Amino acid sequence: MSIQYTLRHATHPADCRSYDTAKLRETFLIEDLFQDNGINVVYSMYDRLIIGGANPVSQDVKLETFPSLRSENFLDRRELGIINVGPESAVTVDGQQFILAPKEALYIGMGVKDVTFHPAANGEAKFYFNSAPAHRNYPTKKVSLAKAETVELGALENSNHRTIRKVLINSVVETCQLQMGVTELKTGSVWNTMPAHTHDRRMEAYFYFELPEDQVVCHFMGEPDETRHLWVKNNQAVISPPWSIHSGAGTSNYTFIWGMAGENLDYNDMDKVAPTDLK
Ligand SMILES: O=C(O)C(=O)C[C@H](O)C(=O)CO
Numbered sequence: 001m002s003i004q005y006t007l008r009h010a011t012h013p014a015d016c017r018s019y020d021t022a023k024l025r026e027t028f029l030i031e032d033l034f035q036d037n038g039i040n041v042v043y044s045m046y047d048r049l050i051i052g053g054a055n056p057v058s059q060d061v062k063l064e065t066f067p068s069l070r071s072e073n074f075l076d077r078r079e080l081g082i083i084n085v086g087p088e089s090a091v092t093v094d095g096q097q098f099i100l101a102p103k104e105a106l107y108i109g110m111g112v113k114d115v116t117f118h119p120a121a122n123g124e125a126k127f128y129f130n131s132a133p134a135h136r137n138y139p140t141k142k143v144s145l146a147k148a149e150t151v152e153l154g155a156l157e158n159s160n161h162r163t164i165r166k167v168l169i170n171s172v173v174e175t176c177q178l179q180m181g182v183t184e185l186k187t188g189s190v191w192n193t194m195p196a197h198t199h200d201r202r203m204e205a206y207f208y209f210e211l212p213e214d215q216v217v218c219h220f221m222g223e224p225d226e227t228r229h230l231w232v233k234n235n236q237a238v239i240s241p242p243w244s245i246h247s248g249a250g251t252s253n254y255t256f257i258w259g260m261a262g263e264n265l266d267y268n269d270m271d272k273v274a275p276t277d278l279k
């Protein structure tokens with residue numbers, strides 16, 4: 001089955017102020033990332049980040065090129081970060097197989113020709129990925145959660161106690177511009193990324209998972225003094241422009257993957273916004 005792709009244009013922050021709910025959702029929310037035995041991608045004009053899902057159920061699924069890339073192979077001019085959001089399953093990269101446990105990550109460098117996702121032994125496999133333009137090849141590398149740069153932030157009293165695992169970060173793996181990580185909320189904590197921040201040097205995408213099917217996350221976006229919200233379900237993603245905060249509160253705890261591309265690889269380059277300054 002071939003890749004299903006859609007293109008999302010970038011929005012000026014002043015235009016975003018007039019968006020109604022439907023327009024906001026069709027511009028920033030990605031509702032369907034997984035199709036049985038296929039790959040869905042959204043090509044965002046923010047830093048040309050590709051946000052995708054691979055869902056091999058009963059057959060292998062190959063990462064194929066698509067017309068927006070105008071390249072023979074998907075990774076001819078790009079790098080790729082994959083995080084396993086299903087049960088243990090494998091990915092083959094130019095003939096070398098990598099077994100990924102849940103939440104393990106795989107960085108794949110520019111120039112790789114073949115990336116194939118395999119179904120899990122028990123149940124369907126699910127892989128979330130981000131891809132950004134690259135200027136050189138860096139070696140393919142698997143990163144376990146144990147190898148991640150890990151920080152614990154927040155507190156239960158503020159409903160934001162969480163563990164941030166930076167899996168694809170330059171202290172752990174060399175990348176051109178991609179950074180990715182997994183943030184897990186502790187039971188009873190529902191707020192992510194509070195205090196909120198922006199980073200004009202990088203755009204970001206959030207993918208929410210491990211959220212019970214009957215629960216939701218209210219994701220806050222927009223300029224700090226002009227915020228908007230999107231109601232997000234399990235396995236959905238949000239595109240966050242460089243001028244936008246990206247923060248959420250769930251009706252239960254959940255996990256999310258953040259991925260960034262842009263001007264620098266400096267995770268700590270953020271402009272924090274005091275909660276009392278949000279409007
Ligand atoms: O919970 C958090 O805080 C995050 O995970 C923040 C993201 O890592 C982020 O926004 C990085 O810029």
Ligand SMILES: [Zn+2]
Pocket residue numbers: 197198199204246
């Ligand atoms: Zn951020």
